[in-house]
Amino acid sequence: MKKTKTGNTYGVVAALLIVFALAIAFPMPAFAEWSGGHDAMGSPRTSRTWYFAEGTTRAGFSEWICLFNPGGRPTNAVCSYMLATGQNIEKSYGLPPESRTTINVSTEVPPENDVSLVIISEDPIVAERPVYFTYKGAWPGGHDVVGAISPSETWYFAEGSTRDNFETYLCLANPGDVDAVLNVYYYCADGNDEIKTGVVVARKSRFTIPVHEGELGIGRSNTAHGDFSIRVESTNGVPVVAERSMYFSYKGAWSGGHDVVGATEPRGTWYFAEGCTRDGFDTYLCLENPSDRGTTANVYYYCADGNNEARTGIALPAQSRFTIPVHEGGLGIGRHDNAHGDFSIKVESAGGIPIVAERSMYFSYRPSWTGGHDVVGATKPADLWYFAEGCTRDGFETYLCVENPSDRGTTANVYYYCADGRNEERKGINVAAQSRLTIPVHETAFGIGRHNNSHGDFSIRVESTGNIPVVAERSMYFSSPWRTVDRASLAAACGWGEVSRANTSKRCIALTFDIESSGGLANSILDILKQKSVHSTLFVTGGFPGTYPGVVQRMAAEGHEIANHSMSHAMFTRISGAQVSSELAGTEAAVRQATGYSTKPYFRFPYGDRNGALIRQVNAEGYLSVYWTIDPQEWRSGASAEGVRATVVSQACNGAIVLMHDRATTVAALPGIIDDLRARGYSLVTLTEALYPGP
Numbered sequence: 001m002k003k004t005k006t007g008n009t010y011g012v013v014a015a016l017l018i019v020f021a022l023a024i025a026f027p028m029p030a031f032a033e034w035s036g037g038h039d040a041m042g043s044p045r046t047s048r049t050w051y052f053a054e055g056t057t058r059a060g061f062s063e064w065i066c067l068f069n070p071g072g073r074p075t076n077a078v079c080s081y082m083l084a085t086g087q088n089i090e091k092s093y094g095l096p097p098e099s100r101t102t103i104n105v106s107t108e109v110p111p112e113n114d115v116s117l118v119i120i121s122e123d124p125i126v127a128e129r130p131v132y133f134t135y136k137g138a139w140p141g142g143h144d145v146v147g148a149i150s151p152s153e154t155w156y157f158a159e160g161s162t163r164d165n166f167e168t169y170l171c172l173a174n175p176g177d178v179d180a181v182l183n184v185y186y187y188c189a190d191g192n193d194e195i196k197t198g199v200v201v202a203r204k205s206r207f208t209i210p211v212h213e214g215e216l217g218i219g220r221s222n223t224a225h226g227d228f229s230i231r232v233e234s235t236n237g238v239p240v241v242a243e244r245s246m247y248f249s250y251k252g253a254w255s256g257g258h259d260v261v262g263a264t265e266p267r268g269t270w271y272f273a274e275g276c277t278r279d280g281f282d283t284y285l286c287l288e289n290p291s292d293r294g295t296t297a298n299v300y301y302y303c304a305d306g307n308n309e310a311r312t313g314i315a316l317p318a319q320s321r322f323t324i325p326v327h328e329g330g331l332g333i334g335r336h337d338n339a340h341g342d343f344s345i346k347v348e349s350a351g352g353i354p355i356v357a358e359r360s361m362y363f364s365y366r367p368s369w370t371g372g373h374d375v376v377g378a379t380k381p382a383d384l385w386y387f388a389e390g391c392t393r394d395g396f397e398t399y400l401c402v403e404n405p406s407d408r409g410t411t412a413n414v415y416y417y418c419a420d421g422r423n424e425e426r427k428g429i430n431v432a433a434q435s436r437l438t439i440p441v442h443e444t445a446f447g448i449g450r451h452n453n454s455h456g457d458f459s460i461r462v463e464s465t466g467n468i469p470v471v472a473e474r475s476m477y478f479s480s481p482w483r484t485v486d487r488a489s490l491a492a493a494c495g496w497g498e499v500s501r502a503n504t505s506k507r508c509i510a511l512t513f514d515i516e517s518s519g520g521l522a523n524s525i526l527d528i529l530k531q532k533s534v535h536s537t538l539f540v541t542g543g544f545p546g547t548y549p550g551v552v553q554r555m556a557a558e559g560h561e562i563a564n565h566s567m568s569h570a571m572f573t574r575i576s577g578a579q580v581s582s583e584l585a586g587t588e589a590a591v592r593q594a595t596g597y598s599t600k601p602y603f604r605f606p607y608g609d610r611n612g613a614l615i616r617q618v619n620a621e622g623y624l625s626v627y628w629t630i631d632p633q634e635w636r637s638g639a640s641a642e643g644v645r646a647t648v649v650s651q652a653c654n655g656a657i658v659l660m661h662d663r664a665t666t667v668a669a670l671p672g673i674i675d676d677l678r679a680r681g682y683s684l685v686t687l688t689e690a691l692y693p694g695p
Helices: 015-025 487-493 519-531 543-547 549-557 577-595 612-620 641-650 664-679 687-691
Strands: 036-041 047-052 061-069 075-083 088-095 099-104 115-135 139-146 154-157 166-174 180-188 194-201 205-210 228-234 241-250 254-261 269-272 281-289 295-303 309-316 320-325 343-349 356-365 369-376 384-387 396-404 410-418 424-431 435-440 458-464 471-478 508-515 537-540 561-564 624-626 656-661 683-685
Touching: 036 254, 036 356, 047 241, 061 075, 061 088, 075 205, 088 099, 099 410, 099 458, 115 166, 115 205, 115 241, 115 254, 115 384, 139 241, 139 369, 154 241, 154 356, 166 180, 166 194, 166 228, 180 320, 194 205, 228 281, 228 320, 241 369, 254 356, 269 356, 269 471, 281 295, 281 309, 281 343, 295 435, 309 320, 343 396, 343 435, 369 471, 384 471, 396 410, 396 424, 396 458, 424 435, 487 687, 508 664, 508 687, 519 543, 519 549, 519 664, 537 549, 543 549, 543 577, 549 561, 549 577, 561 577, 561 687, 577 612, 612 624, 641 664, 656 664, 664 683, 683 687
Parallel strands: 036 139, 036 369, 139 254, 254 369, 508 537, 508 656, 508 683, 537 561
Antiparallel strands: 036 471, 047 115, 061 099, 061 115, 075 088, 075 115, 115 139, 154 228, 166 205, 166 241, 180 194, 180 228, 241 254, 269 343, 281 320, 281 356, 295 309, 295 343, 356 369, 384 458, 396 435, 396 471, 410 424, 410 458
16 A cells, blocks of 8 residues: 655654663663574583583584583583594683583584584583574474483483474484494384494594484384384493484474483483473373383373372383373373463383383474473482573573472472572472472562573572472573563653664664555565565554464464554544554454464554654554655555665665565565675664664
């Protein structure tokens, strides 16, 4: 529709004043490019040595090492990066007392290398490795593990899949001075097990088996044969380290990845502090029996509402993998969108045969942060638990889950060691008998709240104070930062009113689109944005979500910001105040119903038709009026893609807000616009990111 430019004189906040106000109200952000979640079982001990078999500096992957020194004196750690090429790189790091230190592996290791890691510290520390990725350019996510404290001659994994849309890798590190010779056993759910013998892992190197391929893996199998457990065995007495990473598009919709360090031996009991069967969460309990004798297992679910459940006498045949979909009935607890759906687990081998237990979860969190995470269970409760990683910056939400499997209650103290040195503690937290407790660390009750600076990067120590040992897990979810930014406060820092240009101190541009009529063209725009890895702000009219709900849901799922463009695209200077309220409320309700997200606080007047009174009214109803810096008028008859592209690029400037529409000319011009703006050094971001201060 035609846009009538009526000027930008109503409540406009000058760009420099916006930057100044925001710099006072908000710290600098660190915007992530990925969406998903990861989870780690804590370590019950510190150690002077830590090992990781997995890691990479390939394109699309970002690997970090988090080192937690809980001691009262500074120490030094030496990291030996072992590349798949056989090259070794050694780096030394100083770790202040009671601190968390973060290492960006891409600055230590050349690009396009697969890397394993050995860490040796002068004093006991804790090491954890998060990795964020877009796997093969299509599946974004992240995974995380606390390292192994020593190599072993045997490793076990209860989970593994080579079904369609699952790709599984077995990562093997040999930190020793002699080549290791391994056998790899695959215990498949259909009973047709496979073994690969004589697998050589050269000294001081990393070796990877793509299990979804043939040769050393089992290949692609979209049947029960593609669900398997793994046992790794050194045949020449040389210990190794084993991790298993998996990348997936779960049910063709929830993409991501997860990773675990294996268990070194089967055990009689296993514990998990985390588990969920709320809407949007599917939880699986995977049980491996590597013995040549069958056994039975009991599973105890400690639910957050106190109504615990048990499933006993579960048969586990010899050398088998067995899966319990906990979100289903039968051996699980079923779907519960309340506290009963938050639970911890205890697994017990009832037949005297030790087993291995692993718990994988797939999710659509909040509701469009999709992914999965996975842990091997803890073998027993403990008085102390350590985590090197934790984050409450914008775009990150961190939960600390504590399980008390005892029949007596206890209390716990939680200590947060923040990267800025300002540590915090929360003491005397009650953990009831046979229960699960959840602490949202990004909130302030027992957590530290949201901090978009180094205070939001932290390590954790959990201490049970009642002589009753507990189990602790930490799950983290992450996505586009605007999802967690307090956008109402951001609008308030702008002075409400109206904006026509964002932060001029940053070389960024907000591509915004008014989506009014065409689902097909909107999908084409989304296709281009996805291909080019651009997130934008999309102003939709209220009828669009009802007509094209799948398109609006796709907008949210792919990390775009959805804003309000009225219900009927009326000329607002020609309607009553009551009608204005109805126009805003109708679109807000339609978008919220389709996606679960609010359109607030951004609204664009149709045709740019507004006056001071109207701007004040939409402000009062929770919306910042968003005008534009650049309008290529691609809606005009005769507009060409070349002309639209030239207009946008020639008028580009820091903080520009570009207006475009769901038009064929837009689709034709958009790829070139993106390429040209990037070639000129501009980052293309959402409106929230453009308004935000900092680099």
